[in-house]
Amino acid sequence: MKKLITALSIAGLCALPLASQAAYKEGTVSNGGTITGTITFAGKDLAPKTYKISKDNDVCGTGTREIDYVRVEGGKLMDVVVYLDKVKSGKPFPADVSDATIDQQGCEFKPFMQVMRNNSKLNAVNKDPILHNIHTYELIRGDAKGPKKTISNISQPEPNTVTSTIKMKKGPAMKVECDAHDFMHGFVFVAKNPYFAKVKADGSFEIKDVPPGKYKIKAWHGFLKNQKGKVTVEAGGTATVDFTFK
Structure with a gap:
C-alpha cells in the first residue's frame, strides 16, 4: 500500500507542470493598464558576422554575406520583443499574429525576425530552384548562444511550401537555420500570450490592455542575454519599464 501511495503521489507531482501549461484564455479586459518603456544598448556595438557563400553560387551569390545580429541605432537596440511571462488570460491575440511564413529566396530567410503565435503553423516557402533544409530550434534560454532543441x-529539394505546427514549452523563441547553407539564419519569437510588443525604430515599446496586477516582464533578443x-x-x-542590453 505504501508503494502504491508513493507512486500515485509521484504521478500527481509529475502532472502539475502540465496544468501550469494550460492554453491562454481570451476574454474582455476592462479598465486595463499600459506598460511602456525603452530598449537601449550599452557598450561597443558588435560588428556584423561574416559568412562565406560556399555553394550554389548561381542562386545564393558569391563572396561573403554579413548578418548583423545586434542592430543598434542611436543607442537603441532593434529586434527586441518585450513580453509578460506566464499570463493565463486577458485580451484576445492581435488578428495579424497567428501563423507565420518564412520565405527562402536568394538563400536568405525573409523576414529575418518575426512574431508568431504558439501552437500555430509555420509555413516555410522555398522560392529557390535548389535544395534547402529548414531547421528550427527552440531557444531554451532565449538567446542563440544558450541550449537549444x-x-x-x-x-525542401525544390520550390515548394512545407507547413509544421510549432508547439513551444520552455523557450520564448526559435532560431531558424538551413542545414544545406550555413550562411542562412533567422529568428521567430513565439508568443504564448498577446501581451508582447516588438521594439519600434526609436527603441520604444508599448503593451496595452493589461489587467491590473503584478507581472514578470522580459525582454528577448535572439543573440544577447535576455533581460x-x-x-x-x-x-x-x-507603468514604465526600461531595459538595457550589453
Missing part, C-alpha cells in the same frame, strides 16, 4: 527539420524584471500595473494607469 530541435522543433522541426524539413528538407527580466517585475512590473505592477494599476487599473487605467501606465
Whole structure:
C-alpha cells in the first residue's frame, strides 16, 4: 500500500507542470493598464558576422554575406520583443499574429525576425530552384548562444511550401537555420500570450490592455542575454519599464 501511495503521489507531482501549461484564455479586459518603456544598448556595438557563400553560387551569390545580429541605432537596440511571462488570460491575440511564413529566396530567410503565435503553423516557402533544409530550434534560454532543441527539420529539394505546427514549452523563441547553407539564419519569437510588443525604430515599446496586477516582464533578443524584471500595473494607469542590453 505504501508503494502504491508513493507512486500515485509521484504521478500527481509529475502532472502539475502540465496544468501550469494550460492554453491562454481570451476574454474582455476592462479598465486595463499600459506598460511602456525603452530598449537601449550599452557598450561597443558588435560588428556584423561574416559568412562565406560556399555553394550554389548561381542562386545564393558569391563572396561573403554579413548578418548583423545586434542592430543598434542611436543607442537603441532593434529586434527586441518585450513580453509578460506566464499570463493565463486577458485580451484576445492581435488578428495579424497567428501563423507565420518564412520565405527562402536568394538563400536568405525573409523576414529575418518575426512574431508568431504558439501552437500555430509555420509555413516555410522555398522560392529557390535548389535544395534547402529548414531547421528550427527552440531557444531554451532565449538567446542563440544558450541550449537549444530541435522543433522541426524539413528538407525542401525544390520550390515548394512545407507547413509544421510549432508547439513551444520552455523557450520564448526559435532560431531558424538551413542545414544545406550555413550562411542562412533567422529568428521567430513565439508568443504564448498577446501581451508582447516588438521594439519600434526609436527603441520604444508599448503593451496595452493589461489587467491590473503584478507581472514578470522580459525582454528577448535572439543573440544577447535576455533581460527580466517585475512590473505592477494599476487599473487605467501606465507603468514604465526600461531595459538595457550589453
